[in-house]
Amino acid sequence: MIINISEYKQLLDLASEMAKNSYMYVTYPVDEISDAYTLTFFKSSWEAAEHCYEMSNDVDFYKSLPTATLIRDLSTVSLTGIDTTENEAVDLLGLANRYRDNVAFLYNNLKQKIMNEKNFDYLKDQVMYTGFGEALQSELKQNMEQLKPEFKLQHDTFYGESRVGAELSFRKSEQSDLYFFNSYKVSLQKEGSEESLDQTFYINKGNNITLKEAYNLMEGRSVNKDLTNREGETYNSWVQLDFKNTDTRGNFMLNHYHENYGFDLEAALSKHPIKELNNPKYKDDLINSLKKGNIQSATFVKDGKETKQFVEANPQFKTVTVYDANQNRLDTKQDKKEEVSQKASNSKSRDVKETPNDQEGPDEKKETSKRRKAQSM
Template identity: 60%
Template structure:
């Protein structure tokens, strides 16, 4: 068994968001030189059950193993008989983590540093297009590059958000939104403070704002934006009927803790 390969794969698993509990099953599969195998990870985000199946394969020429992809299945509490599935591929660059994958599957946007075919780094916002899917049933992921002109910090500055007054809180808020999280924020209005929830919306160069009941409160949303989002959510719900509008999410999701189970092998 290639020990360096084991350490590399162990780090890949860890930094893709699956934790540190897979060394033993990974080592066992590599020692018996199984040509291909899966490791299964189960967790929860809020009330949503999430299962990820990590796919590994052995090189035909050497003793090296590769972490190729992982398939995520999201099961809603109010629709336990259906699950939305999407496969995410592992690249040499900055991979999409499990939480980022979940956020994309929830319809939110994620900001990533990516690598093109020439090996050059570039930055882009990613968002899943629920109206387009490939032959394997995977939804297309749209990219909004730097030259698209979405400036998250400038967009946030247009709103009376208390956290922007503190550089540390501001940085944490921006980092969380870039990971695709639905993030709580304190809005100040005529001497009063109100807790609301926000998410990045690079396509329309704005942010989406929700109240404590997860109802959209941004009255400046354009007619085009409303129609586009309605069509996207309709397409997402029609895909096996498993997804609910974001307004149905519990308001404590941004702070929800993951519940881990022991890894399994298939």
Template identity: 55%
Template sequence: MNQKNLEYLQEQVKYTGFGEGLNDEIRTKIEAGEEKFIVLHEAEFGKDKVDAVLFFSKSKESDMYFFNKYDMALAKEGETEKLAQTFYINKGNNITLKEAYNLMEGRAVNKNLTSAGGELYNSWLQLDFKQADDRGNFKLRHFNEKFGYDLEAALAKHPIKELSDESHKKDLMASLKKGNLQSVTLVRDGAEKKHFIEATPQYKSITIYDENRQRLDSRKAKSEKQAEDSGQSAKNESKKQAVPDDESGPAAKKTRSSKKKGQGV
């Protein structure tokens, strides 16, 4: 058995998010000399369950084994039908188990990738659930640097408390780049309230959810943004006195109904 190859595979599996619990099984199957073998892994993210099948194969020219891909099936709480996707293993470009879960949840993940020509580049990845290939895999959309999504600028448009501390800001951005739905504190009129956010590269923005993880309506969000920008003038509006409608008519009292407004997404 090629000991260095075994250790490399175990490290590769570990840093792809499967931990060290599969080490003994991988060793046993390699010692048995199997040409191809699979290893099973189960995980939970909150109340969602994930089943993964890891695929390994032996080189035709040597005693080396390769970790080729893993199939992942996501069973969401309260749903009977599972969502499935295959994630391929590429040197230095691996999508981790947690990142795969986030992608299957519909969120975007930021990765440093290597092109076919060997050049490094950065891109946001997101599954397109409307398009699948002939193997049944959903298409993986890319939003690279040329697309122009600036996560830091998108965050700066919102009164997020964590942005005021450089360390917290760094951690927040790192979490969002992994595709996580991240808890934040929004501050409005001196009041703090818990929300959740995710990166939305397709629209060069972030998506905001309330404390119950319900997505804020975009129209409501837009009106909240307008209210925040013109809060003081809205207060003055209700105090306006009567003004004449025209030169010949009597003075008429004008009133304007105040509208409920909120923060933009």
């Protein structure tokens, strides 16, 4: 196909638009300069062949080719390095063959650039939706462009009076230039304390703990998550840090309270005179906030009077913990009754703690032994 090199962009736009509308074949005059007026597009190969037969004679001869092939050849023009502003007629296929090595080199570079841009877009979204916002995007891109085997980014914020520092870890694949966001280490430093509490949270597809959820966990609260097991099956569970036990990496272990554990957050809330439960939207907002591990304000109504208090989910004892307006814990009779009942139940079943090989750790064995002795006395 002979084209005017200065018109290749217009032809590329035309061919791309026709392909979007399912015109998969194009016909062109073999010995004339092809432009937007001499190219004809068809949806089927037999229609294109019929058109070529009807248009061809002793002087003019027409051929057809897939629209995708035309798009490919036109797309390589800018990679040849020739001057596309000249009003020059060139053979499109011959042009691609003449600059084959240069086109291949530039095409591979372009392909790598596109892949790197997609990798950056994926990582920046992953970082943002894990709770770190957009502030790290520039630094993330700079480190990726330097092709470092691994790098770390720092992030600091405050929740109330507590300082929360995070160190995000990225590593480049050994098989390609793709980077992965592997984990982030959180350091929680409360007001007036010189010591910090540290915990590393790992990035898993679909299982990510957000920064705010990480903070809530490190404050001792529980978070509800949809998780994926080793078999790829999705399940729902409440998770809570176990500050008495650590794994081989020094991280606090997680207690899991699965769906079959029997904690019903809405039922636990209904045992309290909470005004927001009477409004479907406010009730959903309250429940969703508690599932993220937040300590949430609520309006308690007693004897016709409204009082602002706070609640948090307590899946271990299948209840909610209530605090006064100053966030001092209120131990209600119902809380105590359920806590005693749950402790008795836990002495019979120890399947909620996630320990290696589903076995009891040393501390659990000691606790179980103590309970058995107490029950036998």
